[in-house]
Amino acid sequence: MSGVEIFQIWLMAFVTLALFSFMYKDNPIYKVAEHIFAGLTAGYQVGLVWDTVVLQQLWNPMLGGKWWLFVPGILGLLMFARFWQKWSWVSRVSLAFVMGVTSGIFITSQLHGLVLPQMQDTMVGISEKVGESEDPFGSNINGLLITDGEASDDVALAYDDTASVAVIAEPSVAETGYPQVLAGSTSSTGESVNRNGDASVLLQAEFADTAVLGFGEFYTIEFEIRESGEAQARSIAQSTVWSSGGISLTETGSGTFLAEYNYDPGDAQEVGSYDLQFTVERRSIMFLLTAIVIIGVIATLIYFYFSKPHTGALGVTAKVGIWFIMISFGAHFGYTVMGRVSLLIGRVQFLVEEWIASFSHIF
Amino acid sequence: MEQMDRRWIYLMVAIAVIIPFIVPAELPISITPEAQAVFDSVEAIPDGSNVFVVFDYYPSTIAECEPMTTTALRHFFRKNCNVITLSNIPLGGPSMAETVTRRVAEEYGKVYGEDYVNLGYKYGYVAVMTGMGSSIESIFPTDNSGTPLSELPLMDSVKNYDDIAFIFEVADNATADYWVSIVNAQYGVPMICGTTAVGAPKYYAFVASGQFLGLLGGMKGAAEYEQLVGMPDEAVRGMGAQSLVHLLIIALVALGNIGYFIIRYKQRRERI
Amino acid sequence: MRTTVPVAIAFLSGLLLVTAFFFRADTFVGGLSQELTVWLTIVGGFTLLLGVVSIVRVNWTAIQRRKEGWGYKILTILAVFAMAIPSVLSPDWSPLFGRAEGSVYDWLFQNLQMPMMATMFATLAFYIASAAYRAFRARSAEATILLITATLVMLWRVPMGEYILDQLPGDIPAFLNTYVMGGFNMAVQRGIIIGAALGAASMSLRIILGIERTYMGKG
Known part of the structure; x- marks a missing residue:
């Protein structure tokens, strides 16, 4: 293990422990690490957008003959008009373009790719091969x-x-x-x-x-x-x-x-x-499972349907929906615990397997 | 008990995580049908196919997601598949794709540009996924490091989704939904998803509808996949700590509820 | 002008993309929609820069006004520039510039940003353990169902827990996977997916038709 590698591991271990120190109580070392982290995160995006958007998508293709790309280039720059109150409305043009194209893709993809297949699968299949x-x-x-x-x-x-x-x-x-x-x-x-x-x-x-x-x-x-x-x-x-x-x-x-x-x-x-x-x-x-799924989907949809008061049959169905939702959220909670613990395991794995292991190279 | 300083709980969690790394134990890892389906569907791809491995996760969930991408790359390279990586994450996605893929490619002696390519990142996943249906080159004129795609031999045979046999999506956010609703639904490219534990319950719906051929959920899913591929690594090693902390949290929940019911019982008796 | 032009642009661009769904890529409509998706990747990219400029402005103002913790904010701004400046300089000038391996940008990402971001989220494990102890109570029938399901799933997803479940009669892990995750949970998630997708599609329609304009802000 080279000196540079050891330095890198110790630097990573230092910032990891600095952020973990907040678990004991708030302190200046944590604050320093936190603010550096926020700055690096913003800075990362500058490099990424400059290279992948401005150079690769806009500037180089324009020099290569796709001159018409100056239109999205200008639309992009217009976004910055938001910083001047008098001209901030101009940025709406760019925003409207982004919203329009995204919405156009969304309408078809959400219906065709999510609603229909999910509904279709709810309606078929008593048994599974x-x-x-x-x-x-x-x-x-x-x-x-x-x-x-x-x-x-x-x-x-x-x-x-x-x-x-x-x-x-x-x-x-x-x-x-x-x-x-x-x-x-x-x-x-x-x-x-x-x-x-x-x-x-x-x-x-x-x-x-x-x-x-x-x-x-x-x-x-x-x-x-x-x-x-x-x-x-x-x-x-x-x-x-x-x-x-x-x-x-x-x-x-x-x-x-x-x-x-x-x-x-x-x-x-x-x-x-x-x-x-x-x-x-x-x-x-699968008919038991199919019944669970059909009832669950309908009850969940009705539970989240707020346009009519949940009374009568609607109220009963919504109540069934709550029970289904509680089971699902319970499962979600169990999985969330697993996820959060995994992230901690990742850091501890680094500290034990790399940082502490590096001690043998130093001491 | 109710008044216990929360830092004692933090300390208990920390100890429960550290101990299994100091005293490692080999634990049996059961395989769920969803993880088996991931393995089987990758196995079913003809050797030498072009595949996408998508790094749609932030560095925050690297502990859960990187074992999945690493194992997927090993699985694909073992089958001599041509791997194309990309990311829809503006925070670290392309950098992680670059580092992980180069590291695994070295293990298998794979050559950049011929056996694998990192397309990197472009803004707007909805537009990126839609645009690649017609032409990958129009969305990614160059790879992550700025080399034009026309100079990369692998990309000669990869023009759009018609040339992609499989998508291995690893995500810690909703981008997986769009791979399903745009790419899988409109272009019919088969896909599986590796996701964080937080996202896994939702994606059971896509597995049931057949839109995902399989699912890896969290570190346990990654451990299952490592086991199936026959290359146990970080996720498998993490299962000891995962087990201990889960048991600790269950014990804490039980303890908290016992305390709650004792207090409630006492309050009722006082009222009587 | 301030409203009509943006609404018209949203309408035309949205309508084109909806129409393109029914056309092949090699048609005029398909080609035009393809061009618009490329434009979107460019225009949208600038929004990320907008966020960075905004962060710098907010922190700079706080420093100028000597607000509490202004010294830390200097570090934030320095970190922004330390990451950003070398990355926008040409790698032809020095291997430290640009984004490639060996650059300042990549070094800072690998050695500082990545471990910090991973640690930030790792701390959630402590909070969730503490919250489970303090707040996860069987106060009602619904809360009890949630608690039991969560406990069973927590046991099922780890080897030691699965061993405990295996000692109990019946195939509980199989039941949990098939009926709890693939049945009850899947049904709810499916309901949410369908509901959210219908909501997203109708909201998109409202945007294209100019009924929904809140994204434009006031003025």
């Missing part, structure tokens, strides 16, 4: 089983970890990557899959999820089918936040789950090729 299978089968899904109750002709479709779909019982894989079931045809096991007529088939999908379901979290499950010649898959069963959709879900082991759906294709089901898809998503119940 927190995890999902990454492909039709999902990297964490063990397999899909189609059965009519007789083990002999079950078709088991499995997903292997190498990210390719491996079909255990069926030989063909559709272009989409969906396992393909050739209903009514003979599979490699020599058995057929009953996908015809009135007979229902049980769709079973086993998936694994190592993450433990958190508070208010649940799975949504969807079985889809794409029939031969159709471009889009259609949903045959889907569980939502409101209902299971006929899908039963049981935990078969630690982190493994079995989703089952009894699919009755009815007469509509034709013999042919079918792509089957299974999707699982981990979601969090």
Whole structure:
């Protein structure tokens, strides 16, 4: 550590301690430091504006050919007319320009960038997706089983970890990557899959999820089918936040789950090729949170709405608003304590880790 | 107890802050989803992208904000991103951007003008943010030290927000609101915000609406980010002192309330 | 004249910027609004200098009239000039001039102004601790809610506090983050953001239309 560096550290430590000395009581050393600080702060702005505004934005571009910049230059100088009472009104022209341009930007940006997105987010979303299978089968899904109750002709479709779909019982894989079931045809096991007529088939999908379901979290499950010649898959069963959709879900082991759906294709089901898809998503119940947010936003807005007296329904809502506001301000206070303490930590960190550490270089 | 000289409280706070620096202890730092989202969104940026790191804070909050900018710069330089710094703060902003960025750039052997540029400061953040949407050069004809942007190779490929992949805003004031309402909303540049603890509660609204991809709140947020990037530094070291002072303040609040209820109880009994 | 011209300027410049929102940057309107934003950075910059001149004038007057503490005010003015004069001189003349690293300006900022400003705000930690002890009382139901929330958040945001919360049943840190910060607090902040933004937009409209003129002052 050089002598200059030590001097700088000691100077910084001196002004830091000088300002902290006010904590004991007001004293001349504190006052000296305080007034120097005020002067340096004002002086800093002179250098900054001179360089970044006067030279970089005005003078140099004007010399470079942008002669019309003399207009904002003059508008800027007119600001100083405020110091002469007789001419102080002239500074209004510059001020009006600043206010006009700023207001023009504000109108659109405040509405488009703050009001609309914040309102929009308040109005959408009962549940929030927190995890999902990454492909039709999902990297964490063990397999899909189609059965009519007789083990002999079950078709088991499995997903292997190498990210390719491996079909255990069926030989063909559709272009989409969906396992393909050739209903009514003979599979490699020599058995057929009953996908015809009135007979229902049980769709079973086993998936694994190592993450433990958190508070208010649940799975949504969807079985889809794409029939031969159709471009889009259609949903045959889907569980939502409101209902299971006929899908039963049981935990078969630690982190493994079995989703089952009894699919009755009815007469509509034709013999042919079918792509089957299974999707699982981990979601969090957000309707409680959504309710809190909607009530809170409305109650807060009404609390700060002073154009009508807070009586009747307005008064009740405003009262609810106060409770919300108290929780928020409590959180704010907690955070403010954290912030103020952090600033003190910063100074103490300097004093201990740099200033006191410099003692070893001196003594 | 009510009459206790406030300087005893000051002394207790001072001791609570100093002790953990003399007797350091390694404390586990839990990661909030908001801080994780900051890390993940920076990780998701393609390596070599052009990013903004914005120094919108005053020297007064350097203890909270500088660990964030320092870690962000390390994170970006590690990903070989091109970093463009600027500040909307007329008091120290451009100077801090210059010092911090040069220091971190040296750690990674980055070259000024090629790997990073400090645009510095211009008055009027609303105008600056709006103007850069069309042309950065019209607002910042030169960098902070007066070099024309045309002489800086990095700026050849950076003309306006279309060329910026990400904004890492560190602010201790409302400028973050304008980065959201002007730049993010109108130009669609993804952004996150590191802010002081005082500002953090407000910005939960922007995280919920997806306008901020993540949020770092105060020194704890900075410590979480340092931990995630794998470079624990000042903020992580400060967590011991932060813990002790918080516990002290909670104890003081409890003590104050006990005293208050005892006095109230006595007053009631006297009245009866 | 004294009012009409400023109102007309505010109206025209504001209207142009509002209109430009709907135009691309490479159109005439887009280009013109871009030029006006550059002008704003120039005109507005002078307002910062206005503040500095004002500080010097106030302190100089106090010194001339020998007001209480006038000796300290000399230091303020000296500090203004010590910072300002070397910074406006060309760095071509000396590396001590200008704003770059190694200049007087940068040295004063790094070694005096920055630590002083950081310390000024650091003292707030003492005041907030003292205030919490003296004034943070559960006097009413509302104050109790505020107190409980503040205490829980203070615990949650530090490792030692989080350890204490973890000993209690239920996932309190997750509850605090999701429901207190992301629910109750977020709803209130959102309400304030929406209210303030609507207020700012309507005030801007009033300024552009010339209804709001208080920024001009009296006279």
